[in-house]
Amino acid sequence: MAGSQGKLLHLPALEITQGPNRRLYTFAVDGKQVPSFAAVSRVRRDSEQQLHGYQRPEVLAHVAAIRRYVESDDNPLLPNAIVVAFDDRVRFVPADAGTDAPSYVRLGTLVVPVSDDWEDADKPGFIVDGQQRCAAIRNADVAAFPICVTAFITADQADHRSQFILVNSTKPLPKGLIHELLPAASGPLPNQLRVRQLPATVLERLNFDQRSPLRHMIQTPTNPTGVIKDNSMLRMLENSISDGVLYRFRGSENTLPNIGLMVTVLSDFWTAAREVFGEDAWGKPPRKSRLMHGAGIISMGYLMDAIADTNGSGEEVPDTQGFATGLKTIKDYCRWTEGTWDLGDGIPRRWNDVQNTPRDIQRITDFLVSTYYGKQGKRHDRSSRLF
Secondary structure (H helix, E strand, O other): OOOOOOEEEEEEEEEEEOOOOOEEEEEEEEHHHHHHHEEOOEOEEOOOOOEEOOEOOOOHHHHHHHHHHHHHOOOOOOOOOEEEEEOOOOEEEEOOOOOOOOOOEEEEEEEEEEOOOOOHHHOOEEEEEOHHHHHHHHHOOOOOOEEEEEEEEOOOHHHHHHHHHHHHOOOOOOHHHHHHHHHHOOOOOOHHHHHHHHHHHHHHHHHHOOOOOOOOOEEEOOEOOOOEEHHHHHHHHHHHHHHOHHHHHOOOOOOOOOHHHHHHHHHHHHHHHHHHHHHHHOOOOOOOOOOOOHHHHHHHHHHHHHHHHOOOOOOOOOOHHHHHHHHHOOHHHOOOOOOEEOOOOOOOEEHHHOOOOHHHHHHHHHHHHHHHHHHOOOOOOOOOOOO
């Protein structure tokens, strides 16, 4: 360790007794100051293959997303505390008695040594949880950003490692739950979630609006009995919003998306699908109807775009009758619940052999769209990949 003793930080803190020999400390500190007393213990092996440290490399995209949030939001909030393991150079000085706090809580001051001369290994603290947030605040172009810290004191690195595993062993949030929460989320979101917010909002309307033909048919955490997987419906919506008929209503930098018109178009199309293919194929689990299967939902979305494409541009979109007229031209070629698909490639496929794979979705989509365009006297360019 470097010889410099440095200076001492005096941080107002609460000491909370948990187990017989376990004490937690919670305090607030400017996130810019964290690197002065805590480092990241990178997992690595030495020349004798002995394990050291426990932390993963920084996830640069995650760090950048948090940094953008801290820098760009008018009212940023990082509510979760970072977790720091201190060695026994850190001490807690209790305040004078006489407060009304419970017996397991003491007010006081945490005294933390810091020095500008220290290398990471010399610092008294290691970050057990929150390294991405600390890195983002460290790099952010802000003067200060106070954060909450939860800390414990131990000289045993095995204890650090155990706490790291415990903190990070909980399962990530299910994607379905995230998708269901997105429509009501506000403020900046990571890019991969931001692009899903509009499709998730449209999906929510389709699943819960009284007049939607798909009402309560899409499986989500709050609607577990739905027969259509939410991911399949989201992919169908994303494809159309990106390149299909729904693109016309997605808005621009200066205008909001017209979600009402999107829902109207989708309701008209799926109402037509219910009428044309009938109750045998409608509302059944995917094992009984491939129309409700991922391959059916996604390929039908491309067919919806093709029918709209041949019926005008702008806001001139077919109504239920118009979509039904288009669907009837391909109805006799579809095998959603029985029989064998003749996809024109010399490889017959039984109806229930169609899988929710990019290859099968591509083949069914090419077949449906090509057949439809053929019936309209138009040519579909199969060379344009859909995936």
